[in-house]
Amino acid sequence: MDFFVxxxxxxxxTFHKLRGLTAHVVSFKGRYFLIDCGEGxxxxxxxxxxxxxxxxxxxxxxxxxxHFYGLIGLLSTxxxxxxxxxxxxxxxxxxxxxxxxxxxxxxxxLAYPLHFHVIEEGSxxxxxxxxxxxxxxxxxxxxxxxxxFFFQEKNVKRSLIKEKIKPMNxxxxxxxxxxxxxxxxxxDDTLVRAAxxxxxxxxxxxxxxxxxxxxxxxxxxxxRGATLLYHEATFLDGDAPSxxxxxxxxxxxxxxxxxxxxxxxHLIIGHFSARYNTLKPLLDEARMxxxxxxxxxxxxxxxxxxxxx
Amino acid sequence: MDFFVxxxxxxxxTFHKLRGLTAHVVSFKGRYFLIDCGEGxxxxxxxxxxxxxxxxxxxxxxxxxxHFYGLIGLLSTxxxxxxxxxxxxxxxxxxxxxxxxxxxxxxxxLAYPLHFHVIEEGSxxxxxxxxxxxxxxxxxxxxxxxxxFFFQEKNVKRSLIKEKIKPMNxxxxxxxxxxxxxxxxxxDDTLVRAAxxxxxxxxxxxxxxxxxxxxxxxxxxxxRGATLLYHEATFLDGDAPSxxxxxxxxxxxxxxxxxxxxxxxHLIIGHFSARYNTLKPLLDEARMxxxxxxxxxxxxxxxxxxxxx
Numbered sequence: 001m002d003f004f005v006x007x008x009x010x011x012x013x014t015f016h017k018l019r020g021l022t023a024h025v026v027s028f029k030g031r032y033f034l035i036d037c038g039e040g041x042x043x044x045x046x047x048x049x050x051x052x053x054x055x056x057x058x059x060x061x062x063x064x065x066x067h068f069y070g071l072i073g074l075l076s077t078x079x080x081x082x083x084x085x086x087x088x089x090x091x092x093x094x095x096x097x098x099x100x101x102x103x104x105x106x107x108x109x110l111a112y113p114l115h116f117h118v119i120e121e122g123s124x125x126x127x128x129x130x131x132x133x134x135x136x137x138x139x140x141x142x143x144x145x146x147x148x149f150f151f152q153e154k155n156v157k158r159s160l161i162k163e164k165i166k167p168m169n170x171x172x173x174x175x176x177x178x179x180x181x182x183x184x185x186x187x188d189d190t191l192v193r194a195a196x197x198x199x200x201x202x203x204x205x206x207x208x209x210x211x212x213x214x215x216x217x218x219x220x221x222x223x224r225g226a227t228l229l230y231h232e233a234t235f236l237d238g239d240a241p242s243x244x245x246x247x248x249x250x251x252x253x254x255x256x257x258x259x260x261x262x263x264x265x266h267l268i269i270g271h272f273s274a275r276y277n278t279l280k281p282l283l284d285e286a287r288m289x290x291x292x293x294x295x296x297x298x299x300x301x302x303x304x305x306x307x308x309x
Numbered sequence: 310m311d312f313f314v315x316x317x318x319x320x321x322x323t324f325h326k327l328r329g330l331t332a333h334v335v336s337f338k339g340r341y342f343l344i345d346c347g348e349g350x351x352x353x354x355x356x357x358x359x360x361x362x363x364x365x366x367x368x369x370x371x372x373x374x375x376h377f378y379g380l381i382g383l384l385s386t387x388x389x390x391x392x393x394x395x396x397x398x399x400x401x402x403x404x405x406x407x408x409x410x411x412x413x414x415x416x417x418x419l420a421y422p423l424h425f426h427v428i429e430e431g432s433x434x435x436x437x438x439x440x441x442x443x444x445x446x447x448x449x450x451x452x453x454x455x456x457x458f459f460f461q462e463k464n465v466k467r468s469l470i471k472e473k474i475k476p477m478n479x480x481x482x483x484x485x486x487x488x489x490x491x492x493x494x495x496x497d498d499t500l501v502r503a504a505x506x507x508x509x510x511x512x513x514x515x516x517x518x519x520x521x522x523x524x525x526x527x528x529x530x531x532x533r534g535a536t537l538l539y540h541e542a543t544f545l546d547g548d549a550p551s552x553x554x555x556x557x558x559x560x561x562x563x564x565x566x567x568x569x570x571x572x573x574x575h576l577i578i579g580h581f582s583a584r585y586n587t588l589k590p591l592l593d594e595a596r597m598x599x600x601x602x603x604x605x606x607x608x609x610x611x612x613x614x615x616x617x618x
Contacts, residue, residue: 013389014351014386014389014390015351015352015355015386017355039348039349039351039378039379039382040348040349040352042323042324042348043324043349043352046324046326063411063414063415064415065381065382065385065411065415066385069348069378069381069382069385069411070348072374072378073348073374073378076374076375076378077323077324080322080323081323094410094413094414095414097410098407098410098411098414101403101406101407101410102372102374102378102407104403105372105401105403105404105407105453106372106373106374106453107452107453143416144414144415144416
């Protein structure tokens with residue numbers, strides 16, 4: 001429950017009456033990150049109870065409007081609410097001037113520090129890192145520069161075996177030492193061996209975000225083994241109305257193939273064309289190739305748990 | 310029923326759970342005009358059944374975000390829906406570059422002609438005119454250049470007195486001639502006198518829009534005698550949290566005073582601060598000075614009728 005993503009919008013390009021435009025809130029141990037910010041993201045945050053002031057960084061995948069037109073409004077609302085905490089934006093270069101120009105037009109000097117970090121076209125790099133999580137980016141295949149994101153926890157601790165630990169009545173400090181894999185010596189010189197009272201650390205949990213993108217196996221190395229993958233599935237196989245949309249978006253079958261090739265645990269499909277009133281056909285198509293698929297639903301929270309949880 | 314305004318958003322600055330950001334759709338004899346376009350206007354249009362493709366012109370009062378951040382999304386949606394009809398935007402100068410830059414970032418060439426018309430700071434001028442309506446602008450008092458709008462019908466016809474006309478069994482062509490105030494001669498040489506079978510044309514109907522603005526009697530000459538006036542009433546008297554907001558916004562009492570001084574028929578107050586969960590105090594305050602006041606309610610349609618209708 002300390003790592004989850006809340007989907008605020010699952011529609012592509014235009015609103016659907018049941019679906020807003022793209023925005024994901026990633027929550028990890030009290031940190032809040034926003035990926036993309038389509039128009040109306042603020043409204044969705046209010047509707048679904050997002051602690052909007054806790055968001056520290058915003059990652060914009062690409063500069064198509066359905067992924068960022070809500071950003072300037074969110075920045076303005078932070079200002080009006082007297083935000084003081086710094087805010088970091090990671091995006092392709094043009095966004096900075098788009099935002100700056102709009103703030104200038106309204107003669108607004110933001111009440112909080114706003115830091116832009118440029119994602120270079122085609123780059124793969126670590127964007128953010130602290131003791132417990134790293135956030136990296138990688139290129140997608142789209143009509144304009146577009147990047148995916150990979151959130152991975154760091155320094156996962158061993159887990160204590162309760163049945164063994166409890167009868168020992170260890171002092172509290174022993175727990176973190178054993179979780180780090182070090183043995184702990186009691187006052188009577190008894191050695192408590194980490195290997196005996198704890199299990200190996202599970203693989204670190206991770207969340208991968210791939211939208212917008214055409215089908216591309218080039219992303220597989222970047223997202224391999226992800227606990228949870230969000231991959232766009234704009235259309236059903238064969239439904240793309242033009243060769244261009246076929247090339248720069250993914251269908252449900254292809255999203256599932258990427259999930260399978262990358263051996264992720266769970267797949268969320270989303271970024272659905274507004275033509276679909278029901279998601280069942282998209283889900284059915286994906287599950288033929290990757291059974292562990294769920295649809296993106298606005299307002300729904302998706303847990304990113306260890307495999308045995 | 311051929312002249313009305315639909316309010317799509319009645320909140321100021323930030324969303325309120327019951328109120329969207331400013332946007333008014335003015336409908337006049339099959340024409341549709343949009344005034345302001347806060348974030349989420351598209352969503353409100355969908356919710357309230359606005360025929361969005363019929364909008365031919367958009368008037369932006371000023372470049373504070375709560376009045377125009379929804380515009381770029383609306384323009385993009387028109388593009389995605391393959392709009393062909395030209396669209397006219399009337400605004401202060403900076404908007405053109407803000408829009409252009411965002412279209413360039415997404416490498417979008419709009420599918421329809423987009424025409425920008427600059428409203429010069431402090432200007433009063435006719436912006437649009439056809440046979441039946443004129444739309445003019447006038448300066449407001451705000452922290453950045455801001456303009457109000459005045460929609461007035463033209464060439465109002467005389468109205469036929471049914472009880473007199475019906476028994477005469479006139480040919481259809483006679484109606485428009487008599488409505489124009491000309492007499493009509495029958496085949497048997499009888500003269501039907503317009504003055505006898507029709508009433509003088511009523512005063513032309515009009516809609517005035519004043520937002521955002523501090524209290525200013527300078528607007529009175531521009532809106533005098535309006536059938537319906539929308540005037541911002543952001544706060545209750547005494548509630549403005551700073552001298553700046555006091556100066557650049559109007560309270561409910563002041564909005565009513567303007568309505569009284571301008572001798573309008575009806576007043577809509579709106580642009581309410583998100584601090585107000587109920588509008589009754591704002592309405593009560595206004596009605597003390599101008600009884601014929603109603604509150605702006607999202608999705609509600611306000612008819613602009615002749616006085617005796």
